[in-house]
Amino acid sequence: MTRRVLLIEDEPHIAEAIRYLLVRDGWAVASHGEGRSALEVIRREAPDVVVLDVILPGRSGYEILEELRADPDLTSLPVLVLSARGQSSDRALAEGAGASRFIAKPFANAEILAALRQMAGA
Template identity: 60%
Template sequence: MADKQVLLVEDEPNIAEAIRFILTRAGWGVTVEASGNAALAQIADLRPTAIILDLMLPGRSGLDILAELRADPDLGATPVLMLTARGQGRDREAAAAAGASAFLAKPFANADVLAALEAIAAPVLAGSGVTGSGVTGSGKAG
């Protein structure tokens, strides 16, 4: 398993596969979740280094997921890159208010996704020796 783990919460299969491919080639372990309802359970189970979260998801919005994540004392510091097809200013403001670490509007360049992810994950990776435990580590309970 790769040391750098990301949970990609994206319901559009083509976008999810493109992002997964890009990140895997860059050394990230990628888990994809298409359901907004299942995202928080996945985050708690995986404890990824970072999360890429779509704004509009079936079952539950990315903003709802992010707000609940930020309220969780164990997971709240996990870096989150918010993606949306609606790049209006109010979406950026809502994502920032909910606690997004960074924001990208679709369509985006592949290099931008990787650069944004690595930028938000850098402090976590530097501070944890990549595989640390706690809020964002990728280790499993043993």
């Protein structure tokens, strides 16, 4: 069964790189480039894993994450938070908001792949 991932990332180049990596790894990839309608897209796409950028136009990744965790259907959905701010305080903030994993930009491609494989398998 194909694992399905939803990328929520406004930087097209970054989204494109991740998409390339995952497609090559056998994932089905959907992507979305802004924050306001992100939750609707998540509900519609019902992915196995979500990759969520923090700074998004329209709405911040943390806000999306908090609302997502408040929804009983989505409480356990694995979410990987990608952030261009890599301090430990940012990691704590992400985990507080309900992130399953936190990876700071710039990342190693293998790191993202390993994390997503593990999250989808669990």
